[in-house]
Amino acid sequence: xxxAWRELVRRPSRFLTAGAALTLLVLxxxxxxxxxxxxxxSATGVLRAQxxxxxxxxxxxxxxxxxxxxxxxxxxxxxxxxGVREATGLGxxxxxxxxxxxxxxxxxxxxxxxxxxxxxxAPPAPGQAYADASLQAAGxxxxxxxxxxxxxxPVEVVGWVSGTNYNLQGxxxxxxxxxxxxxxxxxxxxxxxxGTFQAILVTPQDGSxxxxxAAAIDDRVxxxxxxxxxxxxxxxxxxxxxxxxxxxxxxxxFAVSGIVVALFFxxxxxxxxxxxxxxxxxxxSSRTLAAGLTVQAVLIAAGALATGSLFALGLAQVIPDTVPxxxxxxxxxxxxxxxxxxxLIGSAISFRRIIRIDPASAVGGA
Amino acid sequence: MRFALGExxxxxxxxxxxxxxxxxxxxxxxxQQTLAGSLLGQFTGGLEHQSASVLVxxxxxxxxxxxxxxxxxxxxxxxxxxxxxxxxPIGEASFSAKVAGGTILDTTIFGYELGGPGAPTTLSEGRxxxxxxxAVASAQDADKGYGFxxxxxIVPGATPISIVGLADDAAFNVQPTLFVSYATYEGxxxxxxxxxxGVVPNLVGVETSAGADPxxxxxxxxxxxxGVEALDRNTAVASLPGVSSIQQSFGIILALAFVVVxxxxxxxxxxxTVQKTASLTLLRAVGASGGFLLxxxxxxxxxxxxLALLVAIPLTLLAVNGIxxxxxxxxVEPSTLVTTSISIILLGVVASIxxxxxxxxxxxxxxxxxxxxxxxx
Amino acid sequence: MTEGPHVSALDMQDVRKTYGNxxxxxxxxxxxxxxVGDDEMVALVGPSGSGKTTLLSxxxxxxxxxxxxxxxxxxxxxxxxxxxxxxxRRDMVGFVFQGANLVPFLxxxxxxxxxxxxxxxxxxxxxxxxxxxxxxxxxADRVKNTPPQLSGGERQRVAIGRxxxxxxxxxxxxxxxxxxxxxxxxxxxxxxxTEVKGRGTAAVVVTHDQRMTHYADRVVEISDGRLVA
Numbered sequence: 007x008x009x010a011w012r013e014l015v016r017r018p019s020r021f022l023t024a025g026a027a028l029t030l031l032v033l034x035x036x037x038x039x040x041x042x043x044x045x046x047x048s049a050t051g052v053l054r055a056q057x058x059x060x061x062x063x064x065x066x067x068x069x070x071x072x073x074x075x076x077x078x079x080x081x082x083x084x085x086x087x088x089g090v091r092e093a094t095g096l097g098x099x100x101x102x103x104x105x106x107x108x109x110x111x112x113x114x115x116x117x118x119x120x121x122x123x124x125x126x127x128a129p130p131a132p133g134q135a136y137a138d139a140s141l142q143a144a145g146x147x148x149x150x151x152x153x154x155x156x157x158x159x160p161v162e163v164v165g166w167v168s169g170t171n172y173n174l175q176g177x178x179x180x181x182x183x184x185x186x187x188x189x190x191x192x193x194x195x196x197x198x199x200x201g202t203f204q205a206i207l208v209t210p211q212d213g214s215x216x217x218x219x220a221a222a223i224d225d226r227v228x229x230x231x232x233x234x235x236x237x238x239x240x241x242x243x244x245x246x247x248x249x250x251x252x253x254x255x256x257x258x259x260f261a262v263s264g265i266v267v268a269l270f271f272x273x274x275x276x277x278x279x280x281x282x283x284x285x286x287x288x289x290x291s292s293r294t295l296a297a298g299l300t301v302q303a304v305l306i307a308a309g310a311l312a313t314g315s316l317f318a319l320g321l322a323q324v325i326p327d328t329v330p331x332x333x334x335x336x337x338x339x340x341x342x343x344x345x346x347x348x349x350l351i352g353s354a355i356s357f358r359r360i361i362r363i364d365p366a367s368a369v370g371g372a
Numbered sequence: 373m374r375f376a377l378g379e380x381x382x383x384x385x386x387x388x389x390x391x392x393x394x395x396x397x398x399x400x401x402x403x404q405q406t407l408a409g410s411l412l413g414q415f416t417g418g419l420e421h422q423s424a425s426v427l428v429x430x431x432x433x434x435x436x437x438x439x440x441x442x443x444x445x446x447x448x449x450x451x452x453x454x455x456x457x458x459x460x461p462i463g464e465a466s467f468s469a470k471v472a473g474g475t476i477l478d479t480t481i482f483g484y485e486l487g488g489p490g491a492p493t494t495l496s497e498g499r500x501x502x503x504x505x506x507a508v509a510s511a512q513d514a515d516k517g518y519g520f521x522x523x524x525x526i527v528p529g530a531t532p533i534s535i536v537g538l539a540d541d542a543a544f545n546v547q548p549t550l551f552v553s554y555a556t557y558e559g560x561x562x563x564x565x566x567x568x569x570g571v572v573p574n575l576v577g578v579e580t581s582a583g584a585d586p587x588x589x590x591x592x593x594x595x596x597x598x599g600v601e602a603l604d605r606n607t608a609v610a611s612l613p614g615v616s617s618i619q620q621s622f623g624i625i626l627a628l629a630f631v632v633v634x635x636x637x638x639x640x641x642x643x644x645t646v647q648k649t650a651s652l653t654l655l656r657a658v659g660a661s662g663g664f665l666l667x668x669x670x671x672x673x674x675x676x677x678x679l680a681l682l683v684a685i686p687l688t689l690l691a692v693n694g695i696x697x698x699x700x701x702x703x704v705e706p707s708t709l710v711t712t713s714i715s716i717i718l719l720g721v722v723a724s725i726x727x728x729x730x731x732x733x734x735x736x737x738x739x740x741x742x743x744x745x746x747x748x749x
Numbered sequence: 750m751t752e753g754p755h756v757s758a759l760d761m762q763d764v765r766k767t768y769g770n771x772x773x774x775x776x777x778x779x780x781x782x783x784x785v786g787d788d789e790m791v792a793l794v795g796p797s798g799s800g801k802t803t804l805l806s807x808x809x810x811x812x813x814x815x816x817x818x819x820x821x822x823x824x825x826x827x828x829x830x831x832x833x834x835x836x837x838r839r840d841m842v843g844f845v846f847q848g849a850n851l852v853p854f855l856x857x858x859x860x861x862x863x864x865x866x867x868x869x870x871x872x873x874x875x876x877x878x879x880x881x882x883x884x885x886x887x888x889a890d891r892v893k894n895t896p897p898q899l900s901g902g903e904r905q906r907v908a909i910g911r912x913x914x915x916x917x918x919x920x921x922x923x924x925x926x927x928x929x930x931x932x933x934x935x936x937x938x939x940x941x942x943t944e945v946k947g948r949g950t951a952a953v954v955v956t957h958d959q960r961m962t963h964y965a966d967r968v969v970e971i972s973d974g975r976l977v978a
Contacts, residue, residue, distance in 0.1 A: 068476050289838045
């Protein structure tokens with residue numbers, strides 16, 4: 007093992023090409039994963055930030071909040087279902103937000119809501135809004151008034167929130183009447199009457215199982231479907247397609263990394279067959295030699311991870327805003343674990359060759 | 373050539389791993405290219421393959437069809453601009469459609485004035501709608517329940533739509549797409565949202581007069597009509613939200629993949645060459661010319677890449693079909709396949725220059741010296 | 750490992766080593782019987798192809814005989830499996846190969862410590878032994894040099910040091926002077942004799958150079974796989 011470490015440290019150039027190839031593959035993996043995460047988060051982030059475990063849509067909206075409408079009667083009905091502690095409304099409309107002093111409007115997602123969640127405090131006063139910190143990049147400042155859409159509905163920014171983007175547009179959180187005003191003025195064919203929401207967030211009473219409450223809502227309130235947040239996330243259109251496509255590409259890239267490691271160490275072993283024969287002659291077991299190989303593979307993978315991650319972070323700074331890219335800790339961890347496992351498997355390909363090296367080959371000269 | 377093949381035969385595992393790795397990398401590139409192309413088409417097809425050569429958005433809309441609403445007075449004003457032969461409202465929205473069998477699918481619906489701009493232009497079967505309640509559907513979704521002669525019901529409100537024609541490459545927002553009369557469209561909006569205060573068209577579609585340049589007419593409309601932005605069709609398609617995201621995302625991914633593929637090919641062949649230095653030196657010493665060795669190397673590179681392509685192309689087709697069964701439609705463009713294959717072959721040979729230089733540097737005189745073999749001193 | 754009464758450092762009894770079968774069978778060693786005493790230095794001389802390398806390999810536990818018995822010290826290694834042979838070589842035998850065969854990126858001292866590393870044994874005692882050996886071999890100022898920085902003779906001396914590190918029963922030398930000129934060759938042979946005698950270790954030195962054989966206690970000739978009486 008010490009021998010393996012020393013070779014790596016004293017003869018780094020021979021491992022350089024494999025290291026460089028793996029670094030690029032790490033970069034590719036992180037970029038792919040980062041794009042997937044950004045796409046999924048932008049479609050589902052708001053759902054995942056909810057503290058309420060259930061969300062209710064209208065029955066024929068197919069889990070799409072855009073087309074869902076819940077009337078105030080249905081809202082009241084849901085609130086009265088036994089086992090329901092709290093049923094609060096949620097609605098969203100996508101508009102252009104015009105910022106004072108800026109010619110380019112920002113794309114915003116205006117949420118009307120009634121109750122706080124993991125990322126947003128209780129609703130502000132009418133005409134006021136919490137804005138997502140990502141909108142600062144568009145020039146928005148605390149205390150400024152942003153006007154929404156063609157109808158120029160005004161809202162005053164009184165605080166910041168983060169992680170509340172929807173469809174890659176910055177979240178702007180207002181109380182329900184303000185939301186309805188913005189929606190009705192700008193998109194009359196999607197207008198809603200007072201009391202109507204697009205979805206209802208339901209928190210069950212302590213002790214009431216979530217599944218039971220969902221079933222009760224479906225039974226008792228006509229025209230609605232209650233879903234757990236996980237079901238709602240899975241049902242967001244396009245998400246599962248995106249995930250399966252990207253995951254298969256990522257899987258293929260991991261396989262390629264494994265082959266890079268396998269090929270590199272197979273060739274390295276062939277190059278060193280003389281040295282390995284001598285080591286066996288003086289008493290090194292195949293197990294010791296194989297372990298040394300594994301150590302080198304894992305260390306190279308670790309080096310590639312570190313360098314590739316730095317490149318990925320650098321790349322994230324320079325790519326244009328229109329490219330969705332989010333590098334999260336869990337993505338790094340996933341890639342790291344995956345690469346180490348792949349390196350382990352790849353290096354194991356050479357084990358048979360190591361075992362077959364005959365120590366008697368050391369005797370007899372060049 | 374015989375020399376190259378003999379070498380390959382003698383080092384089968386190495387060779388197989390090499391071909392395998394290159395095949396997977398090439399597959400990555402081909403697969404992602406196919407995805408990008410198909411995805412893009414399914415985002416934009418409905419807008420690209422309709423008859424309006426100029427599209428007028430509300431100035432506010434940031435060139436997004438979904439977010440655009442053109443006020444009635446502006447709709448009328450467009451008609452008066454020079455170069456406008458015909459103009460009419462175009463509505464677009466996403467609805468839930470129940471197909472035969474009861475499944476409910478997300479569907480994009482375009483409403484246009486029958487006989488006016490906005491009609492689908494790539495009809496492959498049937499005819500255009502002639503009355504309310506008829507539709508042309510995107511052909512790729514025909515077997516999802518949007519087949520010729522079938523009926524779908526838009527919910528809520530249970531409005532039946534009969535499919536009287538199919539059009540190619542006509543999907544929009546990666547959803548099955550229907551083209552209906554504007555009146556039908558208005559009825560659908562009102563029935564699915566009873567609280568709606570009226571229907572405002574997303575766009576105004578314009579057919580330009582003979583000889584008029586669409587971009588010039590577009591500029592004129594933008595200048596003369598309040599609160600609108602007009603774009604010629606190509607610009608509109610390119611400006612759709614999501615298009616630049618997709619193009620740039622896949623651009624980055626493909627660029628990275630290409631770089632990785634090329635470097636890996638070069639790296640593999642360099643290592644293999646270095647490892648064979650002793651036997652190659654011997655060959656030179658017994659009279660093989662540098663050109664002979666080089667030729668052998670290039671032959672090997674071409675064989676490896678050729679075999680890798682033979683594996684990667686069917687793999688791509690398989691993967692594309694696999695994805696297709698999940699509802700997402702992807703088609704492989706033969707021209708893209710050919711250009712990518714040729715570039716990989718060329719770039720692969722370029723990448724092996726490192727190995728080639730090593731081969732060229734081999735000094736036959738070194739054969740007489742005792743070489744430290746097998747990593748020892 | 751099986752141990753029996755301690756008789757001699759090496760006891761090969763009627764050893765045969767054949768390759769292939771039927772008509773094409775080749776006997777690399779044919780009925781070889783050889784005894785080497787505890788601190789005896791034996792020179793094994795023969796032309797190339799005579800089987801001396803095979804004999805050395807079998808004596809050192811690198812090959813197993815087809816017939817016959819091999820006993821090294823108290824170890825009957827004839828029927829040892831691969832794992833047991835590996836351990837036997839690690840603890841009981843020292844090899845000096847024709848081309849020194851050092852690890853090129855390790856220093857002279859680290860090359861000596863290689864066997865201890867492989868066996869997982871380390872510590873100040875072993876460290877000091879390596880330093881002392883290098884001193885005895887005249888390499889005190891070469892401790893930190895790597896093989897590419899050493900001359901051919903110096904490398905061979907490091908190889909000898911490596912072979913002696915695990916305090917073996919038996920040290921086997923495969924043409925230790927063939928890569929050196931005669932003056933260096935004599936120096937190395939003297940060194941071998943000094944070290945081997947000083948430690949009471951037995952040695953078998955394969956060589957085809959008749960000028961070097963006088964350093965040994967005994968010369969054994971081998972030809973066509975048989976020992977010449």
